[in-house]
Amino acid sequence: MQPTPFKLERYFAQHEFTARHLLCSSDPESMSIGELLAFEPGSIDALRETWLGYTEYPGAPALRRALATLYENVQADEIIVHTGAQEAIYSFMHSMLAPGDHMIVHMPGYQSHYSVAEAMGVKVSPWKAREEAGWALDPDELETLLTPATRALVICAPHNPTGYLPTREVFDAIVAFARKHNLWLFSDEVYRGLEYDIADRLPAACDVYERAISLGALSKTHGLAGLRLGWIATRSAAVLERMSTFKDYLTISNSAPSEYLSTIAVRHTEALIARNTNIARGNLSLLDEFFARHANRFEWHRPRAGTIGFVRLKQGHAEQFCAELLERTGVLLLPSSLVDHGDAHFRLGFGRRNMPEALAIVDAYLDATVTSTAS
Ligand SMILES: Cc1ncc(COP(=O)(O)O)c(C=O)c1O
Incomplete structure (x- = not known):
């Protein structure tokens, strides 16, 4: 018997190399072979x-x-x-x-x-x-x-x-x-x-x-x-x-x-951990501000480790929210249906150096959707 398709991997197969901004990746910032080899002369x-x-x-x-x-x-x-x-x-x-x-x-x-x-x-x-x-x-x-x-x-x-x-x-x-x-x-x-x-x-x-x-x-x-x-x-x-x-x-x-x-x-x-936790810590402080600003829309439990968190949408459906966000801004989030957990959450990844740019795009998108709903 075949395992059921790996939903998250199928989603990444479709979007990982075409979405303009990845905001749900679990892996931290990577590096080139040259950068890795630089750790050891010779x-x-x-x-x-x-x-x-x-x-x-x-x-x-x-x-x-x-x-x-x-x-x-x-x-x-x-x-x-x-x-x-x-x-x-x-x-x-x-x-x-x-x-x-x-x-x-x-x-x-x-x-x-x-x-x-x-x-x-x-x-x-x-x-x-x-x-x-x-x-x-x-x-x-x-x-x-x-x-x-x-x-x-x-x-x-x-x-x-x-x-x-x-x-x-x-x-x-x-x-x-x-x-x-x-x-x-x-x-x-x-x-x-x-x-x-x-x-x-x-x-x-x-x-x-x-x-x-x-x-x-x-x-x-x-x-x-x-x-x-x-x-x-x-x-x-x-x-x-x-x-x-x-x-x-x-x-x-x-x-x-x-x-x-x-x-x-x-x-x-140890050096790689220091590099990756520094990036995550810096991004988390931006996320603290982001979630404080958008407390009416999201509920979030700040992680104590790692490069991912799971965010609840206070209204609406995660699949629809993520699909619209991707279509209008090119930012990729991962709806919770893909990890077999209803349709009210999304996974957020904050291990990458370019997270601040992607987050700013989401910020502007949210402000624009508030304005357009209000008008
Ligand atoms: C919890 C967990 N285990 C295992 C894996 C698979 O890791 P790898 O890419 O090394 O196969 C992942 C990848 O996302 C993961 O998040």
Whole structure:
């Protein structure tokens, strides 16, 4: 059975390279290969020398050694590199779940967290973020979602699309629940590192729970989506074994030039995080003013991490609002129907340097629509 089409990706396939201004992208500002290589003098020559044969199937050793430094209790051989986080999600679901299993998934969320498993015959229960509480999760609800067939819990923190970051207490309660019921905890941490206050950073799930799988990628925190580089980190030998075997039917091994460039990126994680959180923080202060000015139209919970937020329209429908905005201004927002969450919200992305220009266009558009409605 085919998974249902990935609505968000189909929308980006249609608009990402034609819309004049992207205001809903989740990935931060990217950079050229030249800018990345500038982090390490001499790396241009090494790139030229990079051998274009197959690389080692779990990922180049130097890359996995660099990735292991991002964790406290995980070693290089407990990491499997994938082609983007997306491949790792697909592989985890197929490797560790079976038809008839049940899984609890943080929602609204990233569609592959539930559609891949549903297509396999896995039953999915949504664990719903509570908008009234700033999109918070309530761990007390977890016991009510459990069934005898529950095998896995999927969370995403910092969260796409709401920007929610659990407190340490909530995170610990999630881990305790997973441990009590012996569940796989699939923890999508692709935005981890983009906390505006470093004191808010949560531990990686794989560091604190032996049946956790932490999902990482260079697409978000590092802003390097074009490298198509993701990974899982886990202390579970069963997961490592089954996901390695499954990868033989996917990409086998990664792209050698990408692994070389990725190794440089991972070695400069702190600098890339500083760059990307600075851009997000600056854009957020403009968004604070924007939402204060348009409080009659929108409701917004300011994220504590990441590059995206989820905004409620106080009147009207999100699909119509986004379609009209795109048609009249060329600014792309993402209506919530594309993340299976009604038609009253849209996703906003604020990780790009040109966000102020796009926001100013929306501002002028809103002022003009008020005037034209009033006249
Ligand atoms: C929460 C989340 N997980 C995974 C992915 C996929 O990442 P990648 O581009 O590395 O495949 C995305 C991309 O938008 C995402 O937002």
